[in-house]
Amino acid sequence: MKPLIDVPELEARLAAGQRTVLLDVRWVLGDPHGHEHYLSEHLPGAAFVDLATELSDPAVPDRGRHPLPSPEQFQESARRWGIRNGDLVVAYDDSANMAAARLWWMLRDAGLAEVYLLDGGLAAWRAAGLPLESGPVQPTFGDVELGSGHMPVADAGAAARWAGSGLLLDARAGERYRGEVEPVDPRAGHIPGAVSAPTAGNVDAAGRFLPPAELKRRFEHLGIRVGTPVAVYCGSGVTAAHEVAALELAGFRAALYPGSFSEWSNRPELPVATGPEPAGGIPDSGRGGTRAGNSAGAGGSVAL
Template sequence: MQTLMDVATLKDRLDGAGTAGQRTVLLDVRWTLGDPHGREHYLAEHLPGALFVDLAAELAGPADPSRGRHPLPTLEQFQASARSWGIRSGDVVVAYDDSGNMAAARLWWMLRNAGLADVYLLDGGLAAWRGAGYAVESGERQAETGDVELMDGALPVIDAGQAASWGRQGLLLDARAGERYRGEFEPVDPRAGHIPGAVSAPTTANLGADGRFLSPAALRERFTDLGVRADVPTAVYCGSGVTAAHEVAALEIAGFPAALYPGSFSEWSNNPSNDVVTGASPDGVAP
């Protein structure tokens, strides 16, 4: 499946060129850790026709130490949200943000996991759109309620029990910043370090300086160097399951399937029976 859509292709779609009758639903997922003002950023400036998606309220359930800071919402809740964005059966959905698709990838993964095939990330996001000289708009957008029927389980996931042994049977990637993996800095979770056996693979290395994803060949080289192989089961986690979706997208671009651990380190570190290690190596040392 194609993962990305470039801004020129999206502009053509929005202008009505080559859409073959398919509607395009454009969703703005403006969110970054520590910045609660995504809606305000959206209201000030967004792509024409885009609707705002509230990551914390619509792409996650209430924080729960046993499930993590951003647990997945129920299927019923997610379907209601998707319909409120106007999604209908057969629509093409394009998600973007202004942070290298670190937030938008959460929506991309959730819709793909819900059975929608025509879901794309806008490569480069808002910055790429602006850089191409295309117009933006401000203010709120509303949509007529859609009728999309969602499912669950179209993409692979793992739980904490599987994460505990994944490093022995496959490859577990930690998508957080290196200093959080090593346990040098932990701003939000109760313990610092990483899941034993996990390999550090920060999501920021999936992108070039322009905020676009690296080429498939460059991503394939990156992940191969980290130990990813076609015959090795790969799974990814991050802090709360948000940026890990970005890594799953990057792996897909590179040609590798990967499972997501939705609870991620925020779930793992809240359970005192789960070991946490520090340092630069997968097996690390006990903190």
């Protein structure tokens, strides 16, 4: 299933009156005013999604800064956003889909078949000269039935094994991977054996995903081949979902480590490495139990 919808396709769909749920995930680390930005301008009819309270449980050291909510809580939120069974859902933000990808991944994991990221997000819609609106949107309560377990997931133990026998990608900025700076987590560095693959390398200057062929070349340079088991982490499991979407565009299926480095670095028994290379692995790109789901294998922003 493709993860993207572009502006012309979405505009045509809305003009034809096809049922489409638009969800605005306006959130950036260090900016607590996402809802205010949404109220100022958003796509017509888009409902606001609060990443901190609706796409995450409260922070717990041994689960990370943005633990996933329970399936029951998530279903309640999805109904509050107006999602009904059979709906097509489009998520977007104003930060190259770095936050919206979290919602995309969660809805896919919950079994929603037609959920997409608006390629380029709000900036692409605005650049096309299309109308925006302000103020809140209160959707009619939906009836969607959501499940869980439709996307592959890795825990800390599986991430460590992936770093040794498959490929574990670190989606944070390169300086955080190398341990030169750590603004939020208790230890600096990366999971030993992980390969640096900053999410900023997935998009162009306008915030649109690179073409699939370019993404494929990028990930192949990092060591991915057809059949390679791949898992991804970031700071707290948010922008790692963006990397999962980019990998899907490139033709690779990857597991997400939801706790990510915020969980790993809070566990003193787990080792942390520093420097530009994984031990015995592939150099830093410089660009910036397991749940099997449907099987994990082939098939500068701050990473949160």
